Amino acid sequence: MSVATGSVTPSSAPIELEKAVVRNWKPPIGLGIFALIGILLFVVFARPGATSFRFSTDGDQIQIPIWVVDAGAVYIVVTILLIAIAAVSAFLAYRARRTPIWLIAVFAALFMFGFLTWAAAGASLPVQIASLLVGAVSLSVPLVFGALGGVISERVGVVNVAIEGQLLAGAFVSALVASATGMQFLGLLAAMVAGVLVSFVLAAFSIKYFVDQVIVGVVLNVLVVGLTSFLFSTLLAPNAALLNSPPRFDRIEIPLLSQIPIIGPVFFRQTIIVYLVYIAVFVVWFALFKTRWGLRLRSVGEHPQAADTVGINVARTRFWNVSLAGAIAGLGGAYYTLGSVGAFNKEMTAGAGFIALAAVIFGRWDPIRATLAALLFGFALNLQYALSVIGSPVPSEFMLMVPYLVTIFAVAGLVGYVRGPAAAGKPYVKS
Amino acid sequence: MTDPKVTQSEPAPGSTDTQLEPGQARNEVAPPSRSQQVLRDILGGSAMISVLAVVLALLAGGILIALTDKDVQAAAGYFFSRPADTFRAIWDAVAGAYVALFQGSIYNFRADDFVRGIRPLTETLKFATPLITAGLGVALAFRVGLFNIGGRGQMLVAAGAAGYIGFAVPLPPGIHLVVAVLVGMLAGAIWGGIVGLLKARTGAHEVIVTIMLNYVAFYLISYLLTQQWALQAPGSTNPKSAAMLPTAVFPKILGEQFNLHLGFIVAIAATIWFWYFINRSSMGFRFRAVGENPNAAQVAGIKVKSVYVWAMVFSGALVGLAGVNQVLGTVTSGFTATIDASIGFDAITVALLGRSRPVGVFVAGVLFGALKAGGYSMQAAQGVPIDIVLVVQSLIVLFIAAPPLVRAIFRLPVPGTAPKSRTRKLEVAK
Numbered sequence: 001m002s003v004a005t006g007s008v009t010p011s012s013a014p015i016e017l018e019k020a021v022v023r024n025w026k027p028p029i030g031l032g033i034f035a036l037i038g039i040l041l042f043v044v045f046a047r048p049g050a051t052s053f054r055f056s057t058d059g060d061q062i063q064i065p066i067w068v069v070d071a072g073a074v075y076i077v078v079t080i081l082l083i084a085i086a087a088v089s090a091f092l093a094y095r096a097r098r099t100p101i102w103l104i105a106v107f108a109a110l111f112m113f114g115f116l117t118w119a120a121a122g123a124s125l126p127v128q129i130a131s132l133l134v135g136a137v138s139l140s141v142p143l144v145f146g147a148l149g150g151v152i153s154e155r156v157g158v159v160n161v162a163i164e165g166q167l168l169a170g171a172f173v174s175a176l177v178a179s180a181t182g183m184q185f186l187g188l189l190a191a192m193v194a195g196v197l198v199s200f201v202l203a204a205f206s207i208k209y210f211v212d213q214v215i216v217g218v219v220l221n222v223l224v225v226g227l228t229s230f231l232f233s234t235l236l237a238p239n240a241a242l243l244n245s246p247p248r249f250d251r252i253e254i255p256l257l258s259q260i261p262i263i264g265p266v267f268f269r270q271t272i273i274v275y276l277v278y279i280a281v282f283v284v285w286f287a288l289f290k291t292r293w294g295l296r297l298r299s300v301g302e303h304p305q306a307a308d309t310v311g312i313n314v315a316r317t318r319f320w321n322v323s324l325a326g327a328i329a330g331l332g333g334a335y336y337t338l339g340s341v342g343a344f345n346k347e348m349t350a351g352a353g354f355i356a357l358a359a360v361i362f363g364r365w366d367p368i369r370a371t372l373a374a375l376l377f378g379f380a381l382n383l384q385y386a387l388s389v390i391g392s393p394v395p396s397e398f399m400l401m402v403p404y405l406v407t408i409f410a411v412a413g414l415v416g417y418v419r420g421p422a423a424a425g426k427p428y429v430k431s
Numbered sequence: 432m433t434d435p436k437v438t439q440s441e442p443a444p445g446s447t448d449t450q451l452e453p454g455q456a457r458n459e460v461a462p463p464s465r466s467q468q469v470l471r472d473i474l475g476g477s478a479m480i481s482v483l484a485v486v487l488a489l490l491a492g493g494i495l496i497a498l499t500d501k502d503v504q505a506a507a508g509y510f511f512s513r514p515a516d517t518f519r520a521i522w523d524a525v526a527g528a529y530v531a532l533f534q535g536s537i538y539n540f541r542a543d544d545f546v547r548g549i550r551p552l553t554e555t556l557k558f559a560t561p562l563i564t565a566g567l568g569v570a571l572a573f574r575v576g577l578f579n580i581g582g583r584g585q586m587l588v589a590a591g592a593a594g595y596i597g598f599a600v601p602l603p604p605g606i607h608l609v610v611a612v613l614v615g616m617l618a619g620a621i622w623g624g625i626v627g628l629l630k631a632r633t634g635a636h637e638v639i640v641t642i643m644l645n646y647v648a649f650y651l652i653s654y655l656l657t658q659q660w661a662l663q664a665p666g667s668t669n670p671k672s673a674a675m676l677p678t679a680v681f682p683k684i685l686g687e688q689f690n691l692h693l694g695f696i697v698a699i700a701a702t703i704w705f706w707y708f709i710n711r712s713s714m715g716f717r718f719r720a721v722g723e724n725p726n727a728a729q730v731a732g733i734k735v736k737s738v739y740v741w742a743m744v745f746s747g748a749l750v751g752l753a754g755v756n757q758v759l760g761t762v763t764s765g766f767t768a769t770i771d772a773s774i775g776f777d778a779i780t781v782a783l784l785g786r787s788r789p790v791g792v793f794v795a796g797v798l799f800g801a802l803k804a805g806g807y808s809m810q811a812a813q814g815v816p817i818d819i820v821l822v823v824q825s826l827i828v829l830f831i832a833a834p835p836l837v838r839a840i841f842r843l844p845v846p847g848t849a850p851k852s853r854t855r856k857l858e859v860a861k
Contacts (some may be wrong), residue, residue, distance in 0.1 A: 214578060219828045222776070226824075354580075358638075404643040404647050407639065407643045
C-alpha cells in the first residue's frame with residue numbers, strides 16, 4: 001500500500017480543523033486472508049459439480065423447492081465478490097474510515113455460501129439449511145444463557161470465570177430433580193438454584209474475602225466438575241433409572257410463526273427453554289440499559305466509589321447481581337439435560353462455559369452482541385455435524401477446529417482491544 | 432497507539448492492581464493498598480492456615496465419602512435403633528479411604544519390604560513432575576499479569592513434537608533425549624508465543640486465545656495421530672503414536688523398580704531456574720514490573736508488549752516441558768490426544784496454591800501429585816471415585832485463598848493485632 005499523503009482531507013474547505021488520521025488496517029487484512037482462503041478453495045482446489053440446497057423441513061406447509069446451483073458459477077461470483085469487498089474495505093481503511101459491520105456480515109455470509117457449495121459439490125444429499133440452523137440455535141442456547149450470566153456479572157464488577165461451573169451445576173441438579181420428581185419445571189427451578197449456589201461462593205469469596213475473582217472462578221469450575229463427577233459416579237450412575245432419566249421438554253410449535261419458511265422451524269419450533277432465551281435476552285438488555293436497576297448495576301461495575309458516594313450499596317448490589325447471573329447460567333445448564341441431551345454425564349458441558357466467556361468478551365459485554373457471538377459459535381459448532389452428513393472433503397478435525405480459529409481471527413482482527421467494565425475484577429474495599 | 436488497559440484510569444485509589452493478575456501483587460512500597468494487603472495476607476499466610484486448609488478440605492472430602500458410601504446408607508436406614516452402626520460405617524468408609532490415600536501416595540506400610548513400601552512416594556513425585564513444570568509455566572504468566580489457560584494446548588503440541596522426535600528420528604543416546612526435550616519445549620513456546628504475539632499486536636484477550644488454541648491443538652494432534660506420515664504408529668489404525676525409542680526416554684533415576692524418571696530432576700532444575708529468572712535477572716524484573724503495574728512499567732520505559740510476548744513464550748515452554756515429560760517419561764509406549772491428562776488445568780490450581788512462587792509451586796505440585804497418586808489407590812481399594820481428588824484440591828485452594836474464612840472457622844486470632852472486639856473490622860481492613 002502506498003504511503004499516506006496529505007490529500008486525505010479536501011483542501012477546498014475554507015476552515016479545516018486538523019484531524020488525526022487513524023487508519024485501521026485490521027479489517028481489510030482479515031477480510032483479505034479469508035478472500036485468499038476463498039481463492040484457494042474455489043479456484044485452486046475447486047470441486048466441480050452441482051450443489052443442492054434444501055431450505056424447508058418435512059413439517060413445513062410451504063415447501064420451498066430444492067435449489068440446485070452449479071458450483072463453478074458460484075465459485076466465480078463468490079470469489080469476485082469476496083475480493084471486491086476486501087478491496088472496498090482496504091479503500092475505506094485508506095480513507096481512514098471504518099469498514100461497516102454489515103459489509104463484514106455480507107462477506108461472512110458469502111464466504112459461508114461459497115464454502116457450503118464447495119464442500120457439498122457433487123454430493124448426493126442436499127445441504128439442509130434449515131436443520132443446520134436449527135442445530136445451531138440448539139447448540140447456542142446454553143452459550144447464550146452463560147453469556148448473559150457473564151455479562152451481568154462482569155457489568156457489576158465481578159469477573160465470572162465460573163460460568164462453566166454454573167452450567168454444569170445446573171445440568172446436574174436439573175437432571176437429578178427432574179428425574180426424582182418427574183417434573184421438568186422443578187428441574188428448571190433447581191438448575192437456577194444450583195447456579196445461584198455456585199454464584200454465592202463466587203460472591204462470598206470475591207466480595208467478602210477479596211479473593212481474586214479469577215482464582216475463585218477457576219477453582220469453582222474444578223470444584224463443580226469434581227463434585228458432579230463424584231456424585232454422578234456414586235449416585236446417578238448406579239441409580240440411573242430413578243435419578244438420571246429426566247423427562248425432556250417437548251417442542252412447542254408457535255402457531256403461524258412456525259410456518260414461516262426457514263425462520264419458523266429455526267426459531268419457533270423449539271422447546272420452552274429456547275423461548276426463555278428470547279425473553280431473557282430482551283429482558284437483560286432492557287433492564288441493563290433502560291432501568292434504574294441497570295444504571296446502578298453498571299455504575300457499580302464502572303466506578304464503585306462513585307456509586308458508593310451516591311448511596312448505592314456496592315457489596316450488596318454485586319452480591320445479588322452475581323447471584324442473578326448464576327441463576328441465568330444455571331438455566332442454560334438445564335438445557336443440556338431437559339432440552340437437548342437428556343441424561344446427565346460427566347463434564348457434559350465440555351467447555352461451553354469458556355466459549356460463553358469468549359462470547360461475553362467478543363460481544364464486548366453487551367447482551368445483544370454477546371448473544372450474537374454465542375449464536376455464531378453455535379453455528380460454527382453445528383457446521384461440522386452438517387458437513388459430516390454430506391461427506392465433507394475436509395478432515396473432520398479441521399472442521400471442528402474452524403469455530404475456534406474463527407474466534408481467534410475475530411478477536412485478533414475485528415475486535416482487537418476490548419475494554420470491559422472498568423472495575424471488573426477489582427474488589428471494592430469501602431474506605 | 433497505547434494499550435487501553437494501560438491508559439485506563441484506576442478508579443479506586445486504594446487498589447493499584449490491574450485486572451487478571453492473580454496470585455501476586457507483592458509490593459514493598461509503603462503504604463500498601465488494602466487489596467495488596469489482602470493479597471499479601473494470602474501470599475504470606477502462615478503455614479498454619481495452609482495446614483488447616485488441607486485439614487478442612489480433607490474433612491469435607493470425608494463427609495462426601497461418608498454420605499455416598501453404601502454401607503453408611505444401609506446403616507443409616509436403621510439409625511435410630513442402632514446409631515453406633517452408622518458411626519462405625521462412617522468411620523470405616525472415611526478411614527478406609529484416607530488410609531488408602533496415604534498408602535497410595537506416601538508409604539505403604541502393608542508392603543513386605545522398604546522398597547515396595549516407599550514406592551508410592553516415588554509415584555507421587557512422578558505425578559508431581561508435570562504438575563510442577565506446568566504450574567511454573569502458569570505461575571510465570573501470572574507474575575506478568577497474564578492468565579494462561581492454554582496449558583492443554585501447549586502440552587499437546589509439545590508432546591506431539593517431542594514424541595515425533597522421540598519415535599521417528601533416531602539419534603545417538605543422550606543427544607536424542609536433549610533434542611526431543613528442546614523441540615518439545617520449543618513447540619510449547621511457539622504455541623504460547625502466538626498468544627503473546629496476538630495480545631501484544633492486536634490486543635486480543637489472552638484468555639480467549641488460549642482457550643481457543645487448546646481446542647485447535649487438540650484437533651490438530653487428533654488429526655496428526657490419524658495420519659501415517661505424521662504421528663500415527665506405522666501400520667496401526669488407532670489414533671495413537673508409536674512407542675518412544677529407548678534413547679529418547681527419560682532414564683529411571685532410582686533404578687528399574689521405581690517409575691520416577693529424570694523428568695523430576697528437570698522439574699527441580701526448572702524450579703531453580705524460575706527462582707533465579709524471576710528474582711535475579713533483569714528480564715525477570717521487567718516481568719514483575721509489568722505484572723505489578725503495566726502502567727508504571729510503561730512509563731519507566733519497559734516495553735510492555737515485548738514482555739507479554741516473552742512471558743507467554745517462557746510460559747509455553749515450561750508448560751510444554753510438562754507435555755514432554757508425559758511422552759518421554761510417564762507414558763512412553765505411545766501417546767494419544769488425551770496425553771495431557773488435564774494437567775494443563777490442574778496446573779492453574781497448582782500455580783494458585785503455590786502463589787506463583789517457585790518453592791510454593793513445587794510444594795503444591797508435590798501435594799497435588801500425592802493426591803493424584805493416592806486417589807488412584809483410593810479408587811482401586813475403596814471404590815471412591817478419583818473425582819473426589821478434584822473436590823479436595825479445589826477446596827484447599829479456596830480455603831488457602833481466604834485466610835479470614837479459615838480463621839473464622841477455627842476461631843484463630845488475626846496475626847499481629849487482635850483484640851477480640853476489633854477482630855472483625857481488622858479482617859475487613861486487612
